Amino acid sequence: MEGMNATREEANQLLEGIAGPGATLRDDQWVAIDALVNQSRRMLVVQRTGWGKSAVYFIAAKLLRARGAGAAVIISPLLALMRNQVAAAERAGIRAATLNSANMTDWDQIQAEVTAGAVDVLLISPERLNNPDFRDAVLPRLAAETGLVVVDEAHCISDWGHDFRPDYRRIRDLLAGLAPGAPVLATTATANDRVVEDVRAQLGEDTGLLRGGLDRESLHLAVVNIPDSTARPAWLATHLHQLQGSGIIYCLTVAAAHDLADALTAVGWTVAAYTGRTEAGERERLEQALLNNEIKALVATSALGMGFDKPDLGFVVHLGAPGSPVSYYQQIGRAGRGTDRADVILLPGIEDKEIWEYFASVSFPKEPVVRQLLSVLTEEPQSTIRLESQVDLSRSRLEQVLKVLDVDGAVRRVRGGWVTTGAEWIYDAERYRGLEQARTEEQNSMLTYQRTDGCRMLYLRRELDDHTATDPCGRCDNCTGRYWPTETDSAVTAEVGRQLSAPGIRVQARKQWPTGIAVKGKIRGLNEGRALGRLNDIGRGPALRELLDSCTFTEDPWMQRIIAVLADWDWATRPVNVAALGQVDEKRTALTQQVAEAIARVGRMNYAGVLPVAPGAVEVTAQNSAYRVAALLDHWDYSQGLNLVDGPVLLVTDLIDTGWSVTVAGSGIAERSGQDVLPFALASRG
Incomplete structure (x- = not known):
């Protein structure tokens, strides 16, 4: 098969392994596969959640392997995504492996299998790109030999990646080391025009764009305005039985997620907290419990988002509004992928704006703080713990700033910690001001979403620059005139209030x-x-x-x-x-x-x-x-x-x-x- 063009029939046969007998590719899915396999192009695919982006890159990877190409490298942001994708690949006869923080003891064996040609697809987290051993010893060989590079959740490459994951910006180094003509696929479900152009600029001006509509016919959007902060958890505890199946309840902070999970547990609901602080093994256990409908909901921060795939997820509720329509659409997209109906409810709070401002204030430090950090770095490696005692930054912020400085070339991560490179570093004040302005505009958009009397889905689609968004959805509370009641059960309210006010x-x-x-x-x-x-x-x-x-x-x-x-x-x-x-x-x-x-x-x-x-x-x-x-x-x-x-x-x-x-x-x-x-x-x- 080496040297022959792949056919749509071959691709459909592989799809049946992923999606079941009789499954066939849609025209737009084949367009993407054909561009990658037969034309060796770079493609940016912006399609709604559930469109089938993972099927496209798994099939493309297998077709390229059959034609003598090296293993595909898929950069995935979250462990949940990796676990689901490895399982999907195996169903299609695709040999997949992953390198991430949860399987560090297996890295040597996995890398040997990749070298031996026993792996079709290698999934890695963006953090691996900055692991010293991986970056210096493994990445150059992977870049030279890979048959396909996939960047999943590619909106993280853009400026938004600065707040979410600085490691995504290092993908440019990987792309620069690729063999001539190596195909690249970037995928995302959430990108407005600005992000699309930013990602295309980093992938290359000749990058093809495949962009579809973002309507989700199963989603029924609603907003419930309850000013009292204690009454909102009580409302949720009262009305959770009206939400079909199991789902996700998103909170803006780790503390809020744990507090809400404790309150719902106290009144008899089987729920659990899931945050960025939840250990990898526990995350996997909780994800499986939700997949098996063993719990009513995971009470989560944004740590449970991209890539979590439960087709029958019955609802997504937000206790507090995310700071942008992009984030909100990304999270509600988890619901209703394989069901006729899924409820999406936003319970905004008067404290949301204060939380947005707090996160904005800690997104990237002011220049004097960064200069202080640079001044204490030397040519001798220092651990994050040691640096934490010398700089006025929390550990999580310190690690994030170090990653940004690493990508910018001012510091370098080595065995034993961090060292200075001695290179000049310029504080890009204009860029940070632009990010601040964009953040403010998106926060205002979320406030408008809460107040609008028009179609909520249409509003979100237009905020994401969906150029096919013309007609109201006919399903949201404003379109139907059916609004959730705001009453709560008095006994439930008392117990939730007691739990939320408990010390410690x-x-x-x-x-x-x-x-x-x-x-x-x-x-x-x-x-x-x-x-x-x-x-x-x-x-x-x-x-x-x-x-x-x-x-x-x-x-x-x-x-x-x-x-x-x-x-x-x-x-x-x-x-x-x-x-x-x-x-x-x-x-x-x-x-x-x-x-x-x-x-x-x-x-x-x-x-x-x-x-x-x-x-x-x-x-x-x-x-x-x-x-x-x-x-x-x-x-x-x-x-x-x-x-x-x-x-x-x-x-x-x-x-x-x-x-x-x-x-x-x-x-x-x-x-x-x-x-x-x-x-x-x-x-x-x-």
Whole structure:
């Protein structure tokens, strides 16, 4: 078959493997495949969710492989997308593999299989493009040998990628290293004219464009205006039974997602929170639970969005409006892909604008802060944790800024951290002003969407520059005149209000050890924990961050807040021991010890001492679960022994980040003492 043009019949045979017997390509899908396989073109495909973009690139990849081309490289933004796509590829007889943060222990084997020609499609996350080993050793060979490059969710290449994922901008380096004539496909469901032109400019002026209409005939859009912030969760708890099937409830912040999930759980709904702080293995479990309709909804941030494929998703509700029609359309596009009807409801809040302004303020720092970061970087690698102590930026913002500076050539990520390149860096003030103006315009568009008395779907399509948008949908609340009632059940409202006003936050206990390490199976002896609040909570976060940064504990006002959380804790058995979790940083250990001693004194519990770190232990910086747990297994010195009496142990720490530190230490204490352990933290990062 090498050297022969692919036929539509061949392509349809492959489609049947993906979509089932009798499936045939539409004309526009074949146009894209023909351009890639037979014409070796670069194409930008802008089509609504559910159009079949993944079928196009899988079929094109297989046809190219049959003609002697190398493996296709698909750059996908989210793990959910990768898992769904690998499964779809295997159904069509396409050998697919993925490199991402959840399977780091398998990378060497996968890369060997790619080199040996045993893989048709390699899916990678954009972050891989900036992994030092991958960037220097693997990427050049992939670029030279690949038969097809696919950039999924290609709107991230544009300026919007600055806020979402700076790594997407490194795709230009990959494209520059391609062999002459290598086809490239960029796909997205959400791109207005400005984004389309920006993406085409980066792919090349001769890039073909295939653009279709964005109407979704299954979606029934509505807006429910309820001013009171507590009443909106109560409305949702009251009316959730009227929404068919299972779905997604989007919130604007991690804190809001967890709070809403707790409130809905308290009134009997089976839901779970899913955010950017949710560990990879737990994300996969929750996605599967939603796919299997085992839960009514995932209460999610935008971390659950692009690429999550559940054709029968019955509804998407937003508690709070996203800051742009592009984001909103992207998220509601998850619903109704394989059903006749799906409800899409927006519950805007008066606090939305404040949240938009907050995210805008932290999107990219002002020039003096960036200059400060550049001044502390040297030719010796420094970890993000070390840099965090020298620059006035949170870890997540620091990592984002470093990625931007890396793409701009001012810094470089190497083994062990980050180094300066010595190259001059210019603060592109004009670009950032343009982004700020565009962001403001899109926020105003979302406010107009909430107020409009016209067709809501038509409004969204026109905001996304859908040039086929001419007629009202006939399905939304404004078109039909059927509006959701605003009443709530009084008993439900009272219980939701009680839950939302409860002091502190729940910290879910991890259930399973990650694969590939010395310990296996279920985690035993560790119960659900509590924390005073989340660092990214707009309300409580700043005070908690100040407390952790200062490492200075004063009983007034903190002890009253701690007592309130402990008093509200619905534990099965009250703890009788209090222990402090030791840290490499002595100041952090001293803070934790002060808190533990104060709790023991006020609660009349046994103070069991500090669980010390092992001699020679260093800070564990790995974020991957398997690597992190493996490093933590020998991190504490249990031989020193805690002075425990018979009964549960309250294990006090300052900050719960990934949750693995308290999990490893707590399970170690439980295993050696036979006592249950309950983690308590001053703050949670997620």
